[in-house]
Amino acid sequence: MLVSKKNILNIIPQRAPFVMIDKLLVANEVEGFKTSFQVQQDNVFIENNIVSEGALIENVAQTCAAGFGYVSQQKGNNEPQLGFIGAVSKLKVFGVAKSNDELITKVSVLSTFDRVSLIQGEVECDGEILLECQMKIVIT
């Protein structure tokens, strides 16, 4: 693990109750970024014990934020990188997450041009893919 739940806010700009990742597990050029997240019962994105698809997309985006934030921190920048979702494409939803599930999210950066990165994201739970998508992330 690279960044614990206790320190995760040091590398992402999101704040409670919208934080959708707990730990940064991996961040390197070969494997990309990987985070974990334990869904709590009081999560704001839960309705009827189901996590909304939008929350899983946010989970992918925050995995990007954590990865970019960690890399930036390693270069000596102490402020989290601010960014936003420019576009979501090739979205496929295969399943839903529920409270107490642990989500493992992987992101790989496919290409970067100027301040825009095209990424491929995948959210897993118990070894099954719940959602995959591509996303354009703009770092401001």
Next chain:
Amino acid sequence: MTMTREEIIETTIRFLAEEFEVEKSIILPDSNLQETLDLDSLDYVDLVVVIEENLGFKPTAEDFQTVVTFNDFYTLVEAKLKEVA
């Protein structure tokens, strides 16, 4: 990768028309690349991906500073392919 300018033009028109869903016939040498392909700032990363996939090099933002028309783009491709050859 060695390509003549004609081959560059033919290849480029094929993948640009397919990726950005435009008719090949509107991709003319003196047409404005950004307007013809209806590119916004987010679309350039898609352009970079298809260039890398089809031509084997990755252009930078600086490379596009001199590109206005498709002719400019072909000239950029020609120069980049010579660099990597």
